[in-house]
Amino acid sequence: MTNILTVKNLGKSFKSKRIIENISFEVRKGEIMAILGPNGAGKSTTIRNIMGIMYPDEGSIEFNGHPENTIPRQKIGYLPEERGLYKNVKVMDMILYLANLKDYPVKKARERALAYLAKFGLEGKDKVSVEELSKGMAQKVQFIASIIHEPDLLILDEPFSGLDPVSQETFKREIRELANNGTAILLSSHQMNVVEELCDRLFMIQRGKKVIYGTMEDVKNDYANFKCTIKGQNAPALLEMIPDVQRIEQNEDVTVLYLTQDVKIPTWIRQLPEELTIQELVIDRISLHEIFIDVATDQHQLQEGGVLNA
Structure with missing residues (x-):
């Protein structure tokens, strides 16, 4: 399977504090890869380095054959944990603006936006201002904006936060469909039941270092x-x-x-x-939730077979 994203020996410090150290993993075409860890473990720093928001002190990030650390941003979709839509802008204008930033054809973006709005139960909301939407509706719009330009790599940071169960199921179906169509997906979430259900592989960080890395089946067989x-x-x-x-x-x-x-x-x-x-x-x-708690709290009560690698 083709690696869309390859992160090698990534390291980052802020002043004298080491945030991530020797982080390495791949995200493959058509797979959903979870990046997990407690708050402060280094997930956000890793994602920001991949996005080019900041740059690593050591290591490299390779994207689908491009030179090291030169990520073509028009090929990446990003749904941040902190949502950031302009509230006084109409839904369609917001989506088209973000598509234009990715150099995506406006006509095609409009057609895709209307289709996705209908798919997510937002038909007729294209001329409504973002501030008039409920929190769940606004989250659907931001999700649409993150995939409107058909990215090769989609990074989702807490995509299910604040969604009702029906909307969660809609998101899960769409994420799986995107992966089935070849999109590489890097997903960060604290909802372990969703991760366990949806993701193909996982990478878990604690204190900026890799602690678990493997397929969901590997984790279940070797750790749980x-x-x-x-x-x-x-x-x-x-x-x-x-x-x-x-x-x-x-x-x-x-x-x-x-x-x-x-x-x-x-x-x-x-x-x-x-x-x-x-x-x-x-x-x-043992559930992935229990494994996460064991790692995050340093209990070390579960079977420890070393770091998993896939």
């Missing part, structure tokens, strides 16, 4: 061990008899058993004590 949730009153001594358990968490009548990486689930189930009280039992993998 199984856990067993049992509803029922059980004594700690009985639970401690169960083999292949890394950690036990109890909250009243609900117990979560975090299992070792190499556990064989069918065999493990047969080893549960007969005395165990089970009203409900669920076995699943």
